[in-house]
Amino acid sequence: MSTQNEINRRRTFAIISHPDAGKTTLTEKLLLFGGAIQTAGAVKSNKITKTAASDFMEIERQRGISVATSVMVFEYNGKQVNLLDTPGHKDFAEDTYRTLTAVDSVILVIDSSKGVEEQTKRLMEVCRMRDTPVIVFINKMDLEGRDPFDLLDELEETLNIKVQPLSWPISKGYSFKGVYKLYDKQLHLFESSKTKIADEVVSIDDLNDPMLDQLVGEYASQLREDVDLIENVYDPFSEQAYLEGKLAPVFFGSAMNNFGVKELLDKFVEIAPVPQSRDTTLREIKPEEAKFSGFIFKIHANIDPRHRDRIAFLRVCSGRFERNKFYHHVRLEKDFKYPNPATFLAQAKSTIDEAYPGDVIGLYDTGNFKIGDTLTEGEKFMFKGIPSFSPEIFKELINKDPMKTKQLDKGIRQLTEEGVAQLFLQEPGSRKIVGTVGELQFEVIRYRLENEYGAKCEFESKVFYKACWITTDTPAKLDEFKRIKGNNMVKDKEENDVFLAPSKFILDMEQANYPELQFHFTSEF
Numbered sequence: 001m002s003t004q005n006e007i008n009r010r011r012t013f014a015i016i017s018h019p020d021a022g023k024t025t026l027t028e029k030l031l032l033f034g035g036a037i038q039t040a041g042a043v044k045s046n047k048i049t050k051t052a053a054s055d056f057m058e059i060e061r062q063r064g065i066s067v068a069t070s071v072m073v074f075e076y077n078g079k080q081v082n083l084l085d086t087p088g089h090k091d092f093a094e095d096t097y098r099t100l101t102a103v104d105s106v107i108l109v110i111d112s113s114k115g116v117e118e119q120t121k122r123l124m125e126v127c128r129m130r131d132t133p134v135i136v137f138i139n140k141m142d143l144e145g146r147d148p149f150d151l152l153d154e155l156e157e158t159l160n161i162k163v164q165p166l167s168w169p170i171s172k173g174y175s176f177k178g179v180y181k182l183y184d185k186q187l188h189l190f191e192s193s194k195t196k197i198a199d200e201v202v203s204i205d206d207l208n209d210p211m212l213d214q215l216v217g218e219y220a221s222q223l224r225e226d227v228d229l230i231e232n233v234y235d236p237f238s239e240q241a242y243l244e245g246k247l248a249p250v251f252f253g254s255a256m257n258n259f260g261v262k263e264l265l266d267k268f269v270e271i272a273p274v275p276q277s278r279d280t281t282l283r284e285i286k287p288e289e290a291k292f293s294g295f296i297f298k299i300h301a302n303i304d305p306r307h308r309d310r311i312a313f314l315r316v317c318s319g320r321f322e323r324n325k326f327y328h329h330v331r332l333e334k335d336f337k338y339p340n341p342a343t344f345l346a347q348a349k350s351t352i353d354e355a356y357p358g359d360v361i362g363l364y365d366t367g368n369f370k371i372g373d374t375l376t377e378g379e380k381f382m383f384k385g386i387p388s389f390s391p392e393i394f395k396e397l398i399n400k401d402p403m404k405t406k407q408l409d410k411g412i413r414q415l416t417e418e419g420v421a422q423l424f425l426q427e428p429g430s431r432k433i434v435g436t437v438g439e440l441q442f443e444v445i446r447y448r449l450e451n452e453y454g455a456k457c458e459f460e461s462k463v464f465y466k467a468c469w470i471t472t473d474t475p476a477k478l479d480e481f482k483r484i485k486g487n488n489m490v491k492d493k494e495e496n497d498v499f500l501a502p503s504k505f506i507l508d509m510e511q512a513n514y515p516e517l518q519f520h521f522t523s524e525f
Ligand code: G4P
Pocket: 017, 018, 019, 020, 021, 022, 023, 024, 025, 026, 045, 047, 088, 139, 140, 141, 142, 143, 253, 254, 255, 256, 257
């Protein structure tokens, strides 16, 4: 098959949701439809429940499970679907943000009784930064959820995107009857079942057909009214607007009952974008270019501390990746080859000989990669769009064993390169401020520094509101700001100037006082 055909076949996406909305359940059902797994229950939840430090191994074990499900590949309707997993726990949200840089579209799962939740908003903000196309799945229709029109309004208002239902629920909760597929005028009748894949589908060309009354009884008139309203409010669905990230089609269903999942998947493979072009420091890279290129968006440490090797996950962006061929590591200006690139099925991992744009492969790494690294066939560019976001919790790393300073320095550098946390250095004195989105990472860092690097540390809380990356065209003003704000000025891993704002009030004030400086909330500007 030609490279172009391989590209056209691929659909690379992630499922995102607030914890508990049903991401794991939906993932599993998609894999069942794709034939990648045979039985329900095969995909373990990668949810990490809040545990005490003593349960640390449990966290690691659970993180280990998530390696196996990092990339799930299956065939469906002639397409190769690459589903990238994202961590369920909010403390690992930064991992999710980065994974979103490696996909071409997302499916957002909403719990019909909860609507838009905190994490939904954050994840969507990241998608909106890159205009990633989004399909919404409103899950748990078998429960007494909220009114579907209310949910649509809330999605539009809070997520800053237009939405359009492509299916419509007939009642909900105990009386949930099924969904009406607006695009092909079919009625899909619900039957509660966790195992069955096929349900009854009835074509109904005219909603006034008395057959509708026979099928859904008293809910027929409500459906007629709702559909009438929808058809008056919405224009025909625009695939173009979806692909531009301006319009999100919405499906209703119940992942647990396998309901509405097939419609979602059918439509997904039909409309979801093929692997897209990507921006680099030099030029835009198109997937169909002959030469291979790709970037690292995630690094996973081996959970067995006796084996230091890590798996770096690379998204192929152009050309064809081949096993055992030398590729150029742009940051290190060195060439490396990869004898055992891995691809992942639901649980098994296997070595591959080649990969195409849209694919994600695991490369064994002994410490050469950090997040954002680019591999090419020699050209010197770096992929853009893999920013760090401002952490939410900041702590100073205190060395508890001066004899192990080197180990501590090396350990914290490697862990932050893996993306466990962000490291900011303060000069002079090299104070180390570690920033994360959740408390759990501090436990992870403390444990891993001790067990993998033999270094002991302690964390001292620092109250900062946000990290802001600062740029300017007036270097003298930045120098002045750094002099005055010395205590709050740090450098990130790329030596960028970062201001750790103590409060929103002070940040607003400094922004007003220093109009010559630009304050950015992500590391890419
Ligand atoms: P997450 O990955 O987004 O965190 O959610 P997950 O799939 O683990 O689902 C969270 C809970 O919601 C699970 O229940 C799951 O069974 C349930 N759930 C998922 N889809 C549906 C649905 O369509 N209807 C209903 N009623 N429930 C649904 P749990 O009690 O936490 O776990 P379990 O014991 O059922 O596995």
